Amino acid sequence: MIQIPTEEEIYNRLINRYLGITGPMNVDEGSIPYDFLKPTSMEIAEAYQFVLALYYALWVEFADGDNLDLAVSTQGIVRKLATLAKLPTPQLKLVGLSVDIIRAGTRFMTEGTSPMFFVVPEDVRLDGLGNGLGLLVAEEAGQQGNLKAGTKLLPVSTINGLQSVELLADLEGGTDKETDADLRNRYWQKVRRRATSGNAAHYIEWALEVSGVTEARAFENLDGPNTVRVVLLGQNGQPPDSTIVAATRAHILSQRPLGPGDDGIFVMAATPKSFDFYSKVKLLKNFELEDVTPAYKTALGEYLSDLLESTDADDTTRPIVWTKTGALLLGTKGVEDYSNLTINGEAVNSTFGPDEVPVLGAVTLEVMT
Numbered sequence: 069m070i071q072i073p074t075e076e077e078i079y080n081r082l083i084n085r086y087l088g089i090t091g092p093m094n095v096d097e098g099s100i101p102y103d104f105l106k107p108t109s110m111e112i113a114e115a116y117q118f119v120l121a122l123y124y125a126l127w128v129e130f131a132d133g134d135n136l137d138l139a140v141s142t143q144g145i146v147r148k149l150a151t152l153a154k155l156p157t158p159q160l161k162l163v164g165l166s167v168d169i170i171r172a173g174t175r176f177m178t179e180g181t182s183p184m185f186f187v188v189p190e191d192v193r194l195d196g197l198g199n200g201l202g203l204l205v206a207e208e209a210g211q212q213g214n215l216k217a218g219t220k221l222l223p224v225s226t227i228n229g230l231q232s233v234e235l236l237a238d239l240e241g242g243t244d245k246e247t248d249a250d251l252r253n254r255y256w257q258k259v260r261r262r263a264t265s266g267n268a269a270h271y272i273e274w275a276l277e278v279s280g281v282t283e284a285r286a287f288e289n290l291d292g293p294n295t296v297r298v299v300l301l302g303q304n305g306q307p308p309d310s311t312i313v314a315a316t317r318a319h320i321l322s323q324r325p326l327g328p329g330d331d332g333i334f335v336m337a338a339t340p341k342s343f344d345f346y347s348k349v350k351l352l353k354n355f356e357l358e359d360v361t362p363a364y365k366t367a368l369g370e371y372l373s374d375l376l377e378s379t380d381a382d383d384t385t386r387p388i389v390w391t392k393t394g395a396l397l398l399g400t401k402g403v404e405d406y407s408n409l410t411i412n413g414e415a416v417n418s419t420f421g422p423d424e425v426p427v428l429g430a431v432t433l434e435v436m437t
Contacts, residue, residue: 153242
C-alpha cells in the first residue's frame with residue numbers, strides 16, 4: 069500500500085533542508101521561514117492526498133462510483149443501470165362508464181401518502197360494457213416500481229366516468245442500479261472464471277450481465293444431453309421475477325456462439341438458501357471482535373461465491389465444508405484459535421441443491437472465555 073507523508077513530516081523536511089542551506093536561525097512560529105514553509109507544506113500535503121486518491125481509483129478493490137466504472141471497463145464490464153417495472157402483457161383492467169378510450173401517456177398512481185407513479189404507454193379502448201385491458205409502465209426506474217396483482221391505482225388527473233383501475237398481473241422487471249459491491253463482485257467473477265466458447269462459465273457471465281441478476285449457476289447436461297440449465301438469484305437475495313428470467317434467457321440466446329438449440333436452454337429463478345455461522349474465537353492481543361467479524365464475513369462471502377462455479381449433472385449438490393469455514397476463520401487476521409464452530413446450528417457440512425443459491429446469513433463470533 070502506498071504511504072504518503074503527513075503535513076508535519078513535510079514541514080520538518082522543508083525546515084531541515086532550509087537550515088542546511090542557511091545555517092542555524094530562528095524557525096519558530098511567526099518567523100519568516102515558518103511563514104513561508106508552513107503554507108508550502110500544507111499545499112504539498114494536499115497534492116499527496118490527490119495522488120493517493122488517484123492511486124486507489126485505479127484499483128478495482130478500492131475504487132468506487134465513476135472510478136470503479138472506469139476500472140472494470142478494462143474487462144469490458146459496464147455497470148447495469150436501473151430498469152423500469154412494466155406489464156409484459158395488457159393486464160391493467162380499467163372499468164368506466166361513458167369512457168371510450170384512455171389515451172397513451174395517461175398517468176396513474178398508488179394510494180397512500182408516498183405514491184408511485186405509472187403511465188399507460190399505448191391507447192386503451194374500453195368495450196361496450198365499459199371494460200378495457202392495457203399496458204402500464206413505471207415512471208421511475210427501480211425495484212420500488214414492482215407491484216403485485218390486485219393493486220388498485222388512481223388517476224393522477226380526474227377522468228370522468230372512470231370507476232376503477234386494477235392490476236390483474238404483477239408489474240415486474242424493475243431493478244435498481246448495480247451497486248459498487250455487486251459490480252466489483254461481477255468483475256472478480258469474470259477474471260477468475262475461464263469463460264470461453266460457450267462453456268458453462270460463459271453462461272454464468274452472460275446471465276450476470278442482465279439487470280436484476282446478482283448470482284447465477286450453470287449446469288451442463290442436467291436436463292438431458294446437450295442442455296444447459298442456468299439458475300438465477302436476484303437483488304436483495306431474492307428470486308428474480310419472470311420478466312428478468314425471460315430477459316436473461318433472451319440475452320443468453322443472443323450471445324451464445326454455439327451449443328444447444330433454443331429448446332436446450334433452461335433458465336429459472338433460484339431459491340436462496342441462507343447459511344448462518346457461529347463460533348467462539350480466541351483473539352490476538354490488540355484485536356477486537358469489531359476487527360475480526362467483518363473480515364470473516366468477507367472471506368465467507370467469497371467462499372460461497374466460489375461455490376457457484378459451473379458444474380455438471382454429476383455434481384449438482386454442493387457442500388459448504390465445515391473444515392473449510394474453520395480454516396477461513398483461523399486465517400482471519402487477529403484470530404489465534406476457535407471452537408464451537410457451527411453452520412446453521414450444526415458442526416457438520418451443509419449443502420445446497422442445483423436450484424438453490426447459497427446466501428450469507430448471520431455471522432456471529434464470541435470471545436472464548
